[in-house]
Amino acid sequence: MTKIHTNFSLKNFNTFGIEAKARQFVAVASVAELTSVLKQHQDDKKFILGGGSNMLLTQDIDALVIHIDLKGKKVIQENEDYVWVECQAGENWHEFVLWTLAQNYGGLENMSLIPGNVGTTPVQNIGAYGAEIKDTMTSCEAIKIDTFETKTFSNADCHFGYRESIFKQDVKDQYIITSVVFQLTKRNHKINTAYGDIQSELAKNGIENPTIQDVSAAVIAIRKSKLPDPKELGNSGSFFKNPILLKSDFEKIHVQFPNMKYYDVSETEVKVPAGWLIEQAGFKGKRFGDAGIHKNQALVLVNYGNATGQEILAVSKDIQKTIYEKFGIQIEAEVNVI
Numbered sequence: 508m509t510k511i512h513t514n515f516s517l518k519n520f521n522t523f524g525i526e527a528k529a530r531q532f533v534a535v536a537s538v539a540e541l542t543s544v545l546k547q548h549q550d551d552k553k554f555i556l557g558g559g560s561n562m563l564l565t566q567d568i569d570a571l572v573i574h575i576d577l578k579g580k581k582v583i584q585e586n587e588d589y590v591w592v593e594c595q596a597g598e599n600w601h602e603f604v605l606w607t608l609a610q611n612y613g614g615l616e617n618m619s620l621i622p623g624n625v626g627t628t629p630v631q632n633i634g635a636y637g638a639e640i641k642d643t644m645t646s647c648e649a650i651k652i653d654t655f656e657t658k659t660f661s662n663a664d665c666h667f668g669y670r671e672s673i674f675k676q677d678v679k680d681q682y683i684i685t686s687v688v689f690q691l692t693k694r695n696h697k698i699n700t701a702y703g704d705i706q707s708e709l710a711k712n713g714i715e716n717p718t719i720q721d722v723s724a725a726v727i728a729i730r731k732s733k734l735p736d737p738k739e740l741g742n743s744g745s746f747f748k749n750p751i752l753l754k755s756d757f758e759k760i761h762v763q764f765p766n767m768k769y770y771d772v773s774e775t776e777v778k779v780p781a782g783w784l785i786e787q788a789g790f791k792g793k794r795f796g797d798a799g800i801h802k803n804q805a806l807v808l809v810n811y812g813n814a815t816g817q818e819i820l821a822v823s824k825d826i827q828k829t830i831y832e833k834f835g836i837q838i839e840a841e842v843n844v845i
Contacts, residue, residue: 511571521559522622523563530567530572532571532574542650551570552569557574558624561744561843563820563843563844564845578598580592589692589693590691590693593687594625595686611693613697615638620726620731626683630672631670632669636705641662646661647688649684660673698717700725742807747823747827750779768780788833788834797812797813
């Protein structure tokens with residue numbers, strides 16, 4: 508029988524390190540255990556918890572919190588060029604990336620050091636430095652919460668967009684992802700160094716023909732220089748999405764702010780770095796009690812110790828309001844506010 512805890516502290520289960528209580532809490536380590544808990548608690552309100560890296564708790568959770576702790580990874584298919592690896596949902600994402608690199612499997616190196624667990628990566632279509640989950644994920648297995656049926660979602664089924672998927676839209680709160688399959692390269696790796704500071708980091712180390720391991724090391728170095736370790740300073744990585752604007756709208760703003768950074772997304776759209784906007788608005792490094800904005804990366808909101816979720820949320824809303832007033836651009840939270 509799986510142990511159910513009551514009035515359980517979630518402080519160690521969210522990377523912001525915010526003190527909030529779960530009415531009930533259970534950790535499940537297998538699909539069978541998960542199915543059993545779902546069947547026994549059909550009528551209870553449920554909250555599914557992965558690595559706790561992409562959420563801001565602003566209140567106690569009046570529900571049964573089910574912590575997905577499924578572990579394991581294996582090669583399920585391979586040929587001369589590719590390998591298909593299935594990874595269980597409870598595996599730590601960065602540790603899984605390092606494991607793929609140790610096998611010389613390419614495709615995930617640009618997403619090194621992103622916090623969280625594997626099971627939540629398709630939900631958010633996580634990405635960094637020019638790579639996203641949609642580039643390598645072939646499918647994921649999920650259990651329907653109300654019927655306990657297992658369903659396989661193909662890459663196309665997931666309706667991936669920028670930090671978007673079907674799991675945040677049409678089937679939100681209906682499924683629990685239990686494992687994810689990635690198609691990775693065994694040779695002829697696609698080295699992606701075009702985005703961000705990767706090239707300058709490689710140049711600094713005298714690397715002209717980088718391997719996938721070199722790219723990963725560069726990404727880790729860049730992220731560590733910009734982003735605080737959640738174990739040392741509570742945070743959940745990037746708090747805001749980079750806004751995507753129509754070029755016609757952006758051009759009007761760009762006339763007013765000619766130094767505004769941007770990246771072309773398509774023929775009609777550009778992406779503006781939210782961190783640049785926040786920094787220009789004077790928030791970088793600011794502190795409001797125990798809630799604040801990180802000194803090295805304006806995209807990251809931090810908990811200096813005893814901030815509540817409400818206090819961090821208030822800071823985020825202040826930032827959004829100021830950005831809109833100054834630039835006429837609305838920035839959205841990437842983090843789920845609960």
